[in-house]
Amino acid sequence: MPTDLTRLTITEAARCLSRRDISSVELTNAVLQRLEAIEPRVHAYLTPCPERAREEAEAADRRLAEGTNVGPLTGIPLAIKDNIATRNLRTTAAARILENFVPPYDATVTARLREAGAVIVGKTNLDEFAMGSSTENSAFVVTRNPRALDRVPGGSSGGSASAVAARECLAALGSDTGGSIRLPAAFCGVVGMKPTYGRVSRYGLIAFASSLDQIGPLGSSVTDCALLLREIAGHDPRDSTSVPLPVPDYVAELGKGVEGMRIGLPREYFVEGMQPEVEESVRAALCTLEGAGATIEEVSLPHTRYGIAAYYLIATAEASSNLARYDGVRYGHRTATRSGLLDMYRRTRREGFGTEVKRRIMLGTYALSAGYYDAYYLKAQKVRTLIRRDFEQAFKRCDVMATPVAPTTAFRIGEKIHDPLQMYLTDVFTTCISLAGLPALSIPCGIDEAGLPIGLQIVGRPYDESGALRCAHAYEQLTDWHRRLPEVPDE
Amino acid sequence: MTIARDEVRKVAMLGRLELSEDEENAFAADLDRILAYVDMLNELDTASVEPTTHVASVETPFRDDRVTNAPNTEALVAGAPARDGTYFRVPKIIE
Numbered sequence: 207m208p209t210d211l212t213r214l215t216i217t218e219a220a221r222c223l224s225r226r227d228i229s230s231v232e233l234t235n236a237v238l239q240r241l242e243a244i245e246p247r248v249h250a251y252l253t254p255c256p257e258r259a260r261e262e263a264e265a266a267d268r269r270l271a272e273g274t275n276v277g278p279l280t281g282i283p284l285a286i287k288d289n290i291a292t293r294n295l296r297t298t299a300a301a302r303i304l305e306n307f308v309p310p311y312d313a314t315v316t317a318r319l320r321e322a323g324a325v326i327v328g329k330t331n332l333d334e335f336a337m338g339s340s341t342e343n344s345a346f347v348v349t350r351n352p353r354a355l356d357r358v359p360g361g362s363s364g365g366s367a368s369a370v371a372a373r374e375c376l377a378a379l380g381s382d383t384g385g386s387i388r389l390p391a392a393f394c395g396v397v398g399m400k401p402t403y404g405r406v407s408r409y410g411l412i413a414f415a416s417s418l419d420q421i422g423p424l425g426s427s428v429t430d431c432a433l434l435l436r437e438i439a440g441h442d443p444r445d446s447t448s449v450p451l452p453v454p455d456y457v458a459e460l461g462k463g464v465e466g467m468r469i470g471l472p473r474e475y476f477v478e479g480m481q482p483e484v485e486e487s488v489r490a491a492l493c494t495l496e497g498a499g500a501t502i503e504e505v506s507l508p509h510t511r512y513g514i515a516a517y518y519l520i521a522t523a524e525a526s527s528n529l530a531r532y533d534g535v536r537y538g539h540r541t542a543t544r545s546g547l548l549d550m551y552r553r554t555r556r557e558g559f560g561t562e563v564k565r566r567i568m569l570g571t572y573a574l575s576a577g578y579y580d581a582y583y584l585k586a587q588k589v590r591t592l593i594r595r596d597f598e599q600a601f602k603r604c605d606v607m608a609t610p611v612a613p614t615t616a617f618r619i620g621e622k623i624h625d626p627l628q629m630y631l632t633d634v635f636t637t638c639i640s641l642a643g644l645p646a647l648s649i650p651c652g653i654d655e656a657g658l659p660i661g662l663q664i665v666g667r668p669y670d671e672s673g674a675l676r677c678a679h680a681y682e683q684l685t686d687w688h689r690r691l692p693e694v695p696d697e
Numbered sequence: 698m699t700i701a702r703d704e705v706r707k708v709a710m711l712g713r714l715e716l717s718e719d720e721e722n723a724f725a726a727d728l729d730r731i732l733a734y735v736d737m738l739n740e741l742d743t744a745s746v747e748p749t750t751h752v753a754s755v756e757t758p759f760r761d762d763r764v765t766n767a768p769n770t771e772a773l774v775a776g777a778p779a780r781d782g783t784y785f786r787v788p789k790i791i792e
């Protein structure tokens with residue numbers, strides 16, 4: 207029996223559980239003890255739920271004892287980003303306006319985890335409404351990067367990435383609109399995947415930008431992410447954009463290796479001003495993959511430099527529309543000042559939204575308003591077409607693409623918070639892929655001089671999560687970055 | 698391109714946001730900078746390009762019009778900031 211249960215991968219833990227070497231209660235308690243010890247320094251969670259988790263662990267142990275209804279996630283302690291609805295468990299999106307919101311329903315992904323017998327440890331922090339790249343925009347607390355406590359964990363799924371990196375759960379769910387799974391995975395040195403748009407149901411995900419949002423897994427290994435994705439993926443009649451395609455067995459396909467795989471290297475993703483260690487690590491990773499039998503093809507994505515501009519117009523336009531629902535009537539905060547209806551709306555939203563959310567509502571409303579719609583929103587949608595075509599062309603010459611996740615490693619807390627444009631530019635290597643709706647993951651591929659993790663992004667063709675996972679898995683078998691990263695001690 | 702304060706006020710009204718004077722000034726400056734940045738999109742000739750509204754080319758799916766959820770009015774109004782029985786209370790709409 208392993209000495210530190212929090213170090214188990216899902217696969218290892220599931221094996222121990224099924225052999226009855228350990229119980230889910232023991233595993234869950236180990237995770238909860240770790241959580242209690244380091245949360246005061248890391249702040250990965252907004253709402254931990256230890257009592258519920260212990261009850262769920264007991265229920266899982268009963269299932270395991272009876273041998274009925276046992277799946278790969280039965281008894282496994284997981285965390286869920288706090289913009290994903292959990293029935294009877296507070297779900298805030300890290301927003302003041304939803305501070306006391308308790309959903310009367312489960313998101314489809316939550317329901318699927320419950321059916322699989324997973325133990326939910328708690329809800330993780332994020333940038334308010336998933337709008338941000340550092341998790342500093344949370345209305346409640348700033349999450350710290352467990353690899354270096356003075357650094358941001360990346361965002362917006364910073365709580366989920368931190369919780370995985372700090373071993374406060376075995377794996378977690380996040381959401382990604384323009385990089386919100388991949389960036390924190392890279393900054394915290396874990397594996398995180400944004401599936402193809404439409405692969406995972408968005409039902410119960412608090413909407414930010416509906417044509418871009420996707421839920422995906424974060425874990426300490428590629429196999430764990432594949433396993434979690436297999437459980438949450440698939441058609442859902444409650445999300446009209448979820449695709450009715452069969453879900454492959456992502457875990458079974460991992461072992462196929464990269465022999466003969468063509469990996470595209472888009473030249474536009476190696477730009478001036480990048481941290482040199484990031485470029486070196488990504489290029490070294492490609493050499494490793496070449497050594498494993500893959501071939502490297504240089505490709506071009508000529509419209510890459512327009513990605514941020516198109517993304518921030520489209521995402522904010524959709525956000526301004528989605529956030530219209532927060533009106534202080536049916537749920538959420540309402541201003542205490544007595545006033546007429548219009549003033550009630552405006553005051554409620556003033557009190558309930560943070561600065562970045564207001565900024566995006568302003569930008570999005572502006573881009574959609576009469577006289578500017580064609581110049582901004584429509585223009586951005588046309589550029590989105592050009593960006594999609596870039597990928598279609600490039601994928602004629604390769605099976606997956608490899609790029610850095612971000613131009614730098616994790617920056618310092620406070621470093622970019624007062625400069626929104628600089629913060630937006632953090633997403634320079636992730637937004638185009640979101641605009642094209644492609645699957646992409648982040649996997650650790652190096653450590654910089656400061657001891658911070660570097661992420662390699664592997665992008666797949668539409669609905670070919672398997673290709674990206676297989677490539678990442680092959681790389682992971684040949685490296686040990688995740689074992690060399692610094693950790694927060696218990697005391 | 699410079700965004701005037703009254704334009705910021707107009708947009709804030711459209712977005713149903715009440716802003717402080719400081720926020721109005723800050724957002725005017727932020728929007729200026731961000732819009733100057735996104736202006737790069739005008740380098741591209743998109744006259745003959747179709748816009749992408751959605752990447753998935755799925756057709757509108759149809760399903761049977763069946764009630765699948767049990768009515769649970771109490772759960773739905775439980776989170777309301779102000780209620781009267783099973784009704785949401787709102788300020789007077791017609792002055």
